[in-house]
Amino acid sequence: MPDVLIRQMTQAEFDDWRAAAIRSHADEQMAAGNWSPDEAEQLATEGHDALLPGGFATPGMLFLAADDPEGDRVGILWLSETHPRGIPDCGFLYDIEVAEPYRGSGYGRALLTAAEDELRSRGVQSLGLNVFGDNTAAVRLYETSGYRVVTQQMLKSLT
Numbered sequence: 686m687p688d689v690l691i692r693q694m695t696q697a698e699f700d701d702w703r704a705a706a707i708r709s710h711a712d713e714q715m716a717a718g719n720w721s722p723d724e725a726e727q728l729a730t731e732g733h734d735a736l737l738p739g740g741f742a743t744p745g746m747l748f749l750a751a752d753d754p755e756g757d758r759v760g761i762l763w764l765s766e767t768h769p770r771g772i773p774d775c776g777f778l779y780d781i782e783v784a785e786p787y788r789g790s791g792y793g794r795a796l797l798t799a800a801e802d803e804l805r806s807r808g809v810q811s812l813g814l815n816v817f818g819d820n821t822a823a824v825r826l827y828e829t830s831g832y833r834v835v836t837q838q839m840l841k842s843l844t
């Protein structure tokens with residue numbers, strides 16, 4: 686695995702990431718047919734703000750950045766020390782993202798390992814996450830890192 690230095694995001698990095706994350710969440714929900722284009726941005730913003738009432742400083746939420754040895758930022762992590770459905774002693778991986786030019790070189794696995802180490806050091810005993818079934822790279826990363834499916838949503842187009 687490549688070396689990465691894990692650090693807190695800066696406020697400016699958080700602000701940029703938040704805007705991009707809201708846009709991407711809105712796009713995903715539109716692509717899944719859940720939200721219409723006129724409501725997507727607002728619903729994504731509301732959902733985000735509900736999870737992060739204190740923004741960057743929301744208790745129990747961690748916003749981390751990963752730099753390579755040259756100091757270039759290769760990815761980010763959004764972690765929670767608690768699970769959104771209240772599973773005891775279980776943290777949650779809300780976001781893991783490797784910058785596009787760095788994908789496929791082991792950084793995703795390095796970030797996931799760093800996320801697990803960070804939460805373990807805070808007394809968290811397991812880690813949950815959500816992933817879209819068609820996100821092959823992410824699904825493979827999780828499967829080969831020891832994650833197993835615990836709930837599954839299914840959908841069939843009727844048109």
Ligand SMILES: CC(C)(COP(=O)(O)OP(=O)(O)OC[C@H]1O[C@@H](n2cnc3c(N)ncnc32)[C@H](O)[C@@H]1OP(=O)(O)O)[C@@H](O)C(=O)NCCC(=O)NCCS
Pocket residue numbers: 780781782783784787788789790791792793794795815816817820821822823825826827829
């Ligand atoms: C998912 C993501 C973090 C993986 O990061 P990465 O740096 O490309 O992954 P790595 O190089 O560490 O690869 C780790 C494993 O992922 C899987 N993988 C990575 N890219 C893959 C691809 N294009 N196709 C299939 N599997 C892939 C492989 O199992 C790989 O292990 P291997 O190299 O031993 O075969 C990255 O693709 C990403 O940022 N995607 C956009 C954001 C995202 O979808 N995040 C997940 C939200 S749930």
